[in-house]
Amino acid sequence: METALTRDAEIEIPLICGAMYPCSNPELVAAASEAGGIGIIQPLSLVYVHRHDFRKGLQLMKSLTKKPLGMNVIVEKSSKKYQDRMKEWTDIAIEEGVRFFVTSLGDPRWVVEKAAAVGGIVYHDVTERKWAEKALSSGARGIICVNNRAGGHAGQRTQLDIFESMHDLGVPLVAAGGISRPEQFAEALRQGYAGVQLGTRFIATVECNAHDDYKRAIVRAQEKDIVLTDKISGVPVAVISTPYIQKIGTKAGPIARFFLRHPRFKHYMRMIYSLIALWKLKRASLEGSGYKDYWQAGKSVEGIDSVETVGDLMCRYAQALN
Numbered sequence: 001m002e003t004a005l006t007r008d009a010e011i012e013i014p015l016i017c018g019a020m021y022p023c024s025n026p027e028l029v030a031a032a033s034e035a036g037g038i039g040i041i042q043p044l045s046l047v048y049v050h051r052h053d054f055r056k057g058l059q060l061m062k063s064l065t066k067k068p069l070g071m072n073v074i075v076e077k078s079s080k081k082y083q084d085r086m087k088e089w090t091d092i093a094i095e096e097g098v099r100f101f102v103t104s105l106g107d108p109r110w111v112v113e114k115a116a117a118v119g120g121i122v123y124h125d126v127t128e129r130k131w132a133e134k135a136l137s138s139g140a141r142g143i144i145c146v147n148n149r150a151g152g153h154a155g156q157r158t159q160l161d162i163f164e165s166m167h168d169l170g171v172p173l174v175a176a177g178g179i180s181r182p183e184q185f186a187e188a189l190r191q192g193y194a195g196v197q198l199g200t201r202f203i204a205t206v207e208c209n210a211h212d213d214y215k216r217a218i219v220r221a222q223e224k225d226i227v228l229t230d231k232i233s234g235v236p237v238a239v240i241s242t243p244y245i246q247k248i249g250t251k252a253g254p255i256a257r258f259f260l261r262h263p264r265f266k267h268y269m270r271m272i273y274s275l276i277a278l279w280k281l282k283r284a285s286l287e288g289s290g291y292k293d294y295w296q297a298g299k300s301v302e303g304i305d306s307v308e309t310v311g312d313l314m315c316r317y318a319q320a321l322n
């Protein structure tokens with residue numbers, strides 16, 4: 001099926017395997033591309049969780065598939081060191097042939113400029129129209145509409161609502177959040193989306209290196225088990241409500257909240273929060289319940305009944321379009 005997304009990303013199935021810290025291991029990303037969609041590299045996951053040198057990790061993926069790969073760039077203003085590292089990785093990705101970028105959390109202009117210089121393009125993740133307008137004015141080609149059922153940092157609006165608030169922008173829109181069944185994929189395309197971005201569904205695959213405890217928790221969980229916690233990064237993130245999450249609670253304490261909101265400290269507080277969270281999420285994903293039941297997942301857990309190969313999964317989704 002041809003859509004604006006398949007043309008822009010040069011793929012066969014309008015389906016993105018979204019970037020996931022800590023779950024985007026190279027084998028998963030490459031398998032999604034090889035099966036006809038596009039896998040998105042999450043650089044922090046590649047380097048700090050799965051311990052690949054960035055270029056070598058990319059070359060590993062290129063040895064597993066000759067098809068296009070994408071890369072996630074979180075463009076939020078953080079430390080200079082982080083920003084320089086991201087720019088360096090983006091340059092390496094471009095040298096290695098990556099032409100499709102998914103940006104999130106800030107102004108994507110510098111990524112657009114680097115990508116455009118080699119004919120590449122940027123789709124930007126947003127939850128609201130105002131952020132989409134900003135990203136488009138910085139040169140983004142398409143918008144990924146993150147809805148209220150998404151894993152990661154969920155939005156506020158439903159899939160239909162967010163589409164209706166943005167379709168007059170006249171650019172390709174991709175639905176992200178809550179999709180775990182092929183019928184939901186077909187439905188999103190019928191609504192007018194140019195494609196979909198899935199995260200949680202891909203964790204419960206053979207190619208994903210996440211611990212079996214994590215995969216089992218996703219298969220078992222239902223929509224009602226997903227809660228938002230701001231204890232991970234200071235902004236709400238979707239997780240499975242396990243005994244560990246229930247024990248620590250889902251709200252940052254009063255002192256943390258004060259610093260998270262304070263104009264002078266919020267930047268550093270978020271950074272500290274994020275670093276601790278990245279560390280904990282990494283350990284949970286690699287070590288399983290032996291460490292902590294700390295599983296990020298969206299409401300799409302509802303439609304996930306088994307762990308399967310990426311090839312089988314993508315085949316079922318492609319068939320839903322016939």
Ligand SMILES: Cc1cc2nc3c(=O)[nH]c(=O)nc-3n(C[C@H](O)[C@H](O)[C@H](O)COP(=O)(O)O)c2cc1C
Nearest residue numbers: 018019020021150151152177178198199200296298
């Ligand atoms: C465990 C997990 C980690 C994620 N990490 C990132 C990330 O590092 N960068 C990003 O842009 N999106 C991230 N996301 C969002 C996904 O790319 C995708 O938009 C989202 O998972 C779609 O919702 P779904 O999980 O219901 O399919 C993450 C999602 C999950 C579930």
